[in-house]
Amino acid sequence: MNPTEALQKTETRSAKKAFSPRTDIYETDEAIVLRADLPGVDEASLDITLAANRLEIYAAPEPREVQGYNLAHCEYGGGDYERSFVLPDKVDGEKVDAALSNGVLELRLPKKEGAAARRIPVAGGK
Amino acid sequence: MLTHNSVPGAFRNSLYSWSGCGDLDRLRGEVNRLFSAGSAFPALNVWSNDEEAIVKAELPGFEPADIEIALEGRTLNLSGSRELEEVKEGEKLYHRERRTGKFSRSLKLPVGVDADKVTAEFRNGVLSIALPRAAEHKPKKVEVKTS
Numbered sequence: 001m002n003p004t005e006a007l008q009k010t011e012t013r014s015a016k017k018a019f020s021p022r023t024d025i026y027e028t029d030e031a032i033v034l035r036a037d038l039p040g041v042d043e044a045s046l047d048i049t050l051a052a053n054r055l056e057i058y059a060a061p062e063p064r065e066v067q068g069y070n071l072a073h074c075e076y077g078g079g080d081y082e083r084s085f086v087l088p089d090k091v092d093g094e095k096v097d098a099a100l101s102n103g104v105l106e107l108r109l110p111k112k113e114g115a116a117a118r119r120i121p122v123a124g125g126k
Numbered sequence: 127m128l129t130h131n132s133v134p135g136a137f138r139n140s141l142y143s144w145s146g147c148g149d150l151d152r153l154r155g156e157v158n159r160l161f162s163a164g165s166a167f168p169a170l171n172v173w174s175n176d177e178e179a180i181v182k183a184e185l186p187g188f189e190p191a192d193i194e195i196a197l198e199g200r201t202l203n204l205s206g207s208r209e210l211e212e213v214k215e216g217e218k219l220y221h222r223e224r225r226t227g228k229f230s231r232s233l234k235l236p237v238g239v240d241a242d243k244v245t246a247e248f249r250n251g252v253l254s255i256a257l258p259r260a261a262e263h264k265p266k267k268v269e270v271k272t273s
C-alpha cells in the first residue's frame with residue numbers, strides 16, 4: 001500500500017462514527033493477552049492489522065437497526081469499533097493469535113524468545 | 127435512561143430517525159454515565175411495530191446459559207452474570223475496562239405481550255428478545271361509516 005492509499009483508508013474510517021471497545025490487557029509469562037468487547041461483530045466484519053508495533057482493531061458490525069420496526073427506546077447507538085494499541089518491542093508480531101467468541105475478541109501476542117528479563121551477573125570485583 | 131422500571135412508550139411509534147439514538151437520549155445516557163457508572167448495564171434498545179417488540183441488549187462474553195429472561199405480567203426482567211478470567215499468580219494486569227459480575231434490569235412494557243410466544247436469540251454477544259403483542263393489544267382498524 002502506498003502512503004496515499006493508507007491516508008485514504010484512514011480518512012474513510014474516521015469519517016464514520018466509531019466506538020472504542022472496552023478492553024482488558026494482561027501479561028503472562030509467555031504472552032500479552034488482550035480481550036475486547038465487540039458485541040455484534042463476527043469474523044467477517046473484523047479487521048486486525050499489525051504494522052510495525054502498532055496494532056489496530058477495526059470492526060464494522062451489521063447495522064443495529066431492525067428493518068420494519070421503529071425505534072421505541074434507545075440506549076445505544078450504531079457505529080463501528082476502532083481502537084489501536086502500541087505494542088512493546090518484546091511482542092512477536094508474526095505469531096499473533098486471534099479468536100472471536102460471543103462478541104469478545106481475544107488476542108494473544110506471544111513474547112519474543114529470550115525477551116524475558118535476564119539477570120546479568122556482574123563479573124569482576126574482589 | 128431507565129434504571130429500573132419503565133420504558134415510557136416502548137411500543138409507541140417513534141420519532142427518532144436512526145442515526146444512533148436521538149440526541150436527547152444520547153445526552154441523557156452521557157449524564158447518567160457520569161453519575162452512576164454501574165446502573166444501566168446492559169444498554170437496551172427497543173424496537174417495535176404493530177405485531178411485536180424486540181428488545182436488544184449487548185452482552186459480549188456471555189453464554190446463553192448465563193442470561194435469565196423472565197416475564198411477569200408486563201414486566202420483563204433480564205438478569206445474568208459474567209465472571210472475567212481471573213489474573214493468576216505471576217500475571218500482570220495492565221488494563222481492566224470490561225464489566226464483571228451480576229446485572230439485573232427490568233422494564234415495564236406498556237402493552238401486554240403473548241408470554242407463550244416470546245422468543246430469544248443470542249448471536250455474537252447480542253441478545254434479541256421478540257415479544258409478540260397480545261391479540262387485544264394489536265392496533266385495530268376502525269371503519270368509519272356514513273349514516
